[in-house]
Amino acid sequence: MPVTAADLALAQRLADAAGAAIRPLFRQAFAQELKADRSPVTEADRAAEAAMRRLLDAEAPGDGVVGEEYGEKPGITGRRWVLDPIDGTRSFIAGRAIFGTLVALLDGDWPVLGVIDQPISRERWLGAAGRPTLFNGAAVRTRTCPQLEGALLATTSPHLFAGDEVDGYRRLAAAASAGDLRQGPVYGGDCYNYGLLASGHLDLICEAGLKLHDFAALVPVVEGAGGRMCDWQGDPLTAASEGQVLAIGDAARTDDVLEALHG
Template sequence: MPVTQSDIALAHHLADAAGAVIRGYFRQPAGLEIKEDRSPVTLADREAEAAMRRLIEAERSGDGIVGEEYGTKDGVTNRRWVLDPIDGTHSFTAGRAIFGTLIALVEDGWPVLGVIDQPVQRERWIGVAGRPTTFNGTPVRTRACPQLEGAVMATTSPHYFGEDAALRYLALTAATSGGHNRMTPIYGGDCYNYGLLASGQIDLVCESGLKLHDFAALVPVAEGAGGRMCDWNGDPLTTDSDGHVLAIGDPARVDDVLEALHRVHD
């Protein structure tokens, strides 16, 4: 079933509802807790997701919901709304406006609609399969990257990589830097990095250990802007993906990125 204007309108309403909650807590006491998986959560996370779930249940009662804070609600359709109310809770609690709300519509396991919303700066990227990505309503494009050396790469934190993934990541870092220590990746940013990639500000994002709610919304945004998203083997991202994620602004660099990642075991 193609994404409809009604679906897009609902995605905007979800982002508006989450943003209204989040802005009220930004740089205010937000009831920080640490979950069993050692990740942080705040009242803003929980209340923003609850607000979005209420809207979905009112307007799309047959669709499933997957949320970071309140889990999975099964539906009767082949569609699921995937929600991450605050992607980048560390940044949110530190008062840094580089977190975002992620909203995705997944159909038969494939992300077909995605929203990256930065509610404090009121910046919103929306991607829909088969349509150009927009930033605050204006179409955006990724930029050309003539070679991997010198590419601007971002990742949330190298501490999120396991031992093998870290070796691969360092090999990719070496390829982008050309061996020059001054060419270091951009750290921090979570989902915000993918919006910047869609807008042509950076060239590459490399991450490991992401869950569906972390990456589903990113796929339509990056790809609708002309980029490519895949796992570390070059395969498309679906609900079955393992969380090793690449976003590459210029698809001409995909083979170079994959070669660099796997060079460590050659």
């Protein structure tokens, strides 16, 4: 089913609702705690997701909903909205405006619409299948990258890789920096990095351990800007993907990236 103008408008209203819940709490006193997986959650996360769910209950009651904080609500349409109210909660807690709200629409298992919204700086990337990615209403494109050496690589944290993933990431980082890691990766940023890649400021992002709510919205944004999103085997990202994620601004570098990653 193609993405409609109504879907695009609803996705933006969802991001608006989340932002309205988040902004009053940014750099203010707020409740927070650790979840069972030891990741933090704040009252802003919960308030933002609750606001989005209320809007979906009113405007798309037949669609399913998957949210980081409140789980899954089954639907009857074959479509699911995937919500991450604050991707980068640690950055939010630290008062760093590099977190974002993620809104995705899945048709079956395929991400077909995505929003990355930074509610403090009011920066918004909107992507949808078959449409160019927009940044605050204007079309953006990834940049060309003639070779892997010299590519600007980002990841949220190297500490998030486990086991053999560590070696793969190190090989990729070394290839991009020609072995001189002083010229190496950009750290931090969570979903904000993917918006920067879509706008042509980064070349490559490598991450692991992501969940569906972490990556679903990123796919239409990056691919609508001319980039490629895939897993560490080069396969497209779907609801069944295991969370090893690559974003490649210049799709021509895909084989180089996979070769470096796997040695």
